[in-house]
Amino acid sequence: MAGSYASMAVEHQFSDNRLPTSLMNRLSEQRRSGKFCDITISVEGGFQFKAHRNVLAAFSPYFDAMLSGSLAESRKDVVTLKEIAPESVRLLLDYAYTNRVVITPDNVQDLLSAADLLEITVIKEAACQYLANYMDVSNCIGIHCFGELHSCTQLQIKSKEYILQNFPEVSAQSEFTSLPKKKLIELISDDDLHVEKEEDLFEAVVRWCSAEPDLRECAFPEVFKHVRLGLIAPSFLAERVETLDLVRKDASSMALTAEAKLYHSFSKGCYIPENVTTKPRLLEVIVAVGYMESFGRKYSAIECFYPVERRWKTLTDFPSRIWGHGVAVGGKHTLYVAGGQLVSECRASPRTWSYDSVTNCWKELSEMRDARSGVGLAMLDGYLYAVGGADEYNWRTSVERYDPATNRWTTVAPIRKATINAAVTAQGGFLYVVGGSPIRRSPSRILQKYDPKKNEWTEAAPMIAARYDATICAVGSSHIYVLGGTDDHPFMECYDVHTNTWTPKSAPNELISSSGIAVLHGKIVACSDNGDSMEVYDPQKDLWTTINYDEITSHAYCGYATLLVRRSLFQEDKWK
Structure with missing residues (x-):
């Protein structure tokens, strides 16, 4: 054995x-x-x-x-x-x-x-x-302070980001008024604090002081100096800030208010205040979203043009490779993308996404009832409208309306004439659909107008030039500008919604076909297909200025919009 x-x-x-x-x-x-x-x-x-x-x-x-x-x-x-x-x-x-x-x-x-x-x-x-x-708006402050007490680094970071991103709602909660002064100053001093208006931040500071007036009146001047008075409207400074007892009782606060008023009384750039902060918390930028090509690389993303460096930067990837999609902005920091044609499938899509520029994240929403390539998209009175487009077989007259509150699409009255690749925008409470192609690749001059209160479409004065796949934007409260199109019309034209008339405007310095346009700081920015330049139009002077940049990225299949984005997204290590 x-x-x-x-x-x-x-x-x-x-x-x-x-x-x-x-x-x-x-x-x-x-x-x-x-x-x-x-x-x-x-x-x-x-x-x-x-x-x-x-x-x-x-x-x-x-x-x-x-x-x-x-x-x-x-x-x-x-x-x-x-x-x-x-x-x-x-x-x-x-x-x-x-x-x-x-x-x-x-x-x-x-x-x-x-x-x-x-x-x-x-x-x-x-x-x-x-x-x-x-974590939610009612407990995020407590969670942040608790995480800080126990050195929970990631929890501190995540909860602070949540507070900054949801500040209007957070500041309305009871937790906000219990913040210690040092932590309040830390939050309101942050460049990434998300407030639509600095006036809202001022009111939040006043609520914080009012919660314990006897104890916090002496702390108000130190907190108040971190409110960016240079971003507050002059009328609000005079009627609300300057008349508040907390401000009037403190000489330093009154001095800051006076300096802010002086800053607003000068033309922009003529007077730089020494003590008043004028630095925006969020940056307004041009973004392009869709299918792109750069030095042989093909990808889908959302990119923004950073004017300081004069180049495009990728914010984040787009979930699918598409072209022929619609793009619209809802509010200041939400962008919607709907329809288009999936590059991999070569067929029209009913899919819808939203992008939040504060969180830098995409979210897929409910699909449209109809698949639409070449769809026109616009926001009107808080609703997203998808107009026209086509699938593999039919040009569509149907129009769908999306409600962000319920995440549902419903149908509204159809447009009078089916169209694809029309330019769509909202102005003065109405939806306008300009040009497009009622039959294959045939440009049109037609202007169709939708009244949401009557759920009714009418036709208005036609454009000067027939345009297919043109770009459009609304400026001010009464004007619509249309540029480009497949027929390469060199001039831009402007529609006055009050007079129902079109007026030709000057052409860009270089012909821009099928490019995107967006409004930034009251001026129209037109981006070229090949991605090496853009032109800026001043409506007051009817004048174009060219901006060249080194990086070449083809945005020919992209949609364009103007968004507010966090400053931290421009840190070099966040860019791809």
Whole structure:
């Protein structure tokens, strides 16, 4: 028999995956019965928990240092833990013996505090993730301050970003008025604070002071100087800020207000205030979204033109490769993309997405009822309208309306004449559909107007030139500008909604065909197909100015819009 063993030359290593679980179960049973327990943990309220020294030292560096070193506790049978809730100790000991713990809204903060003290990192991280997952406008400030107290770096970062991105809603919550002065100043000084108007931030500061007027009146001047008065309208400065008792009682606050008024009284750039901040919190930029080509690379993304460096930068990838899609902006920082043709499938799409420039994220929404390539898209009174377009077989007269509040598309009255690649915009409470092609590749002069109150379409004065695949934008409260088109009309034309008339305007310095246009700071920006230049049009002077830049990215299949984006998106390490 011994000889047969000697012939076995191959070694075999055996392991039982069930052993760790089996050991933990046996140790847990022994703890419950008190068997072999050699230490007792005592906490406030007279609660005591029996355990095994080796188990405590194995799962907690805190206990390891306490029980294996020269500390007095290493020789005691009973050790006392202060400032830890009994329930948290019970949960952590259960975790040590079972590898399971149930986190709830009632225990998460105490559990995190205890895990932090006992250096149980995995539970601390799990509690932080739990708080992050259930964060909302009513609790984000408390979560941020709690994370800061316990050095939860990622939770601090995430909660602060949430506060900045949702500041209007957060500042209306009770937590906001309990902020300490230092933390309030930190938040309102941040360039990435998202407020539509600086006036809203001023009112939030006033609410904070009013919550404890006796204590906070003396703190107001220090907080007030971080409100960017250079961004507040002159009328609001005079009628609201300057007349507020908190401002009037403090000489430094009155001086800041006077300097802001002086800044507004000069032409832009003629007077730079020394103490009043005029730096915008969000930057208004031109964005292009869709299918792009750059030095042989083909991709879909949303890119923005950064005027300081005069080049395009990718903000984030677009979920699909499409062209022939519609683009529209809802509010200041939400962009919608709908329809188009998927490059991979070569057929019209009903899909819809929204992009939030504050979070720099895409979200897919409900699909349109009809697939549409060459669709026109525009926002009117808070609703998104998709007009015309075509699928593989039909030019469409149907019009759909999307409600962001319900994430639903519904149909409205159809346009009078089917069209594809028409230019669509909203102005003065009406929707305007200009040109396009009623039959294949045949440009049109037609102007169709939609009244949402009557759910009715009418025809208005036709354009001067027939245009297909032209670009459009609304300027001011009464004018619509149309440029380009496949027939390469060199001039731009302007429609006055009050007089129902078209007027020719000067042509760009270089012919821009099928390019995109958007309005930035009251001027029209036209972007060339090949991506190496753009032209800026001044409606007051009827004058074009060319801006050249080095990088060449083809935006021929893109839609254009103007968005507010966070300054931090322009940090070099965030750009692709």
